[in-house]
Amino acid sequence: MSERILNLPNAISILRLAAVPLVAWLILQQRWEPACWLFLAAAVSDGIDGLLARWLNQMTQLGAALDSVADKALGVVTLVLLTQAGAIPLWVTLAILLRDSIIVLGALSYRGMAGHLEIHPTWLGKTHMFAEFVLLVMVLADLARVLDIDAWLHALFVGVFIIAAVSGVQYVWIWGAKARRERAGET
Known part of the structure; x- marks a missing residue:
């Protein structure tokens, strides 16, 4: 990884992180339409910063951490x-x-046991994040009256619930297998 800290992908991640309190304030003020558009822009920026980091060969450990923190926040x-x-x-x-x-x-338990941690998101984990962000955009769009998706909301809730549950089980399975291999390697 190239370690030039100040680069375009990292700046985009920082802007996404900076958007979090503004999105929160807009939601608390029930200003649904601007909250929807800002959230959508921030969510789209997640794909853009990763694409630019790879395309411009500007991947950094800081960028990976910023991206994860901004997404979760x-x-x-x-x-x-x-x-x-x-x-x-x-x-x-x-x-x-x-x-x-x-x-x-x-992940913290594994790191404590093994002394290191390399996280690689799974396809299902990425699908979960995408589904969660779609859900949030759709709910905001419905509240803003940009879209009328009342009839679809329950199905969307159930779908995201299922993806969250299955993705969580997958991560437990993967990290459990890694932990067992680490322990087997110690003996």
């Missing part, structure tokens, strides 16, 4: 505030937060 803050506003059922939010907590705690 944007997703969790928006999810919790929309749940608090009554727009997303608690059971969907709890599934997503439980999945994320299990992944973080599992």
Whole structure:
């Protein structure tokens, strides 16, 4: 990895992170349309910064960390505030937060045991993040009256719940297998 810290992909990740409090404020003010458009722009920037990092050969460890933190901050803050506003059922939010907590705690436990940690998102993990962001954009668009998706919301909630659950189980399975291999290598 090239380690030039100040680069375009990292700047985009920093802007996405800076958008989180503004998205939160807009949601709290029930300014649904600007919240929707800002969230959408921030979500799209996630794909753009990664693409640019690879294309411009400007991948950095800082960029990878910023990208992950910005994604989680944007997703969790928006999810919790929309749940608090009554727009997303608690059971969907709890599934997503439980999945994320299990992944973080599992990764920290593995790092404590093995002394190192290399995280590579799975296809299902990326699908979960995409589905979660689509859900959040759609809920915001519905609240803003940009789209009328009331008839589809329950199916969307169920779909994201299932993807969160299956993705969480997949990560437990993968990290459990890695931990068993590490322990077997020690003996």
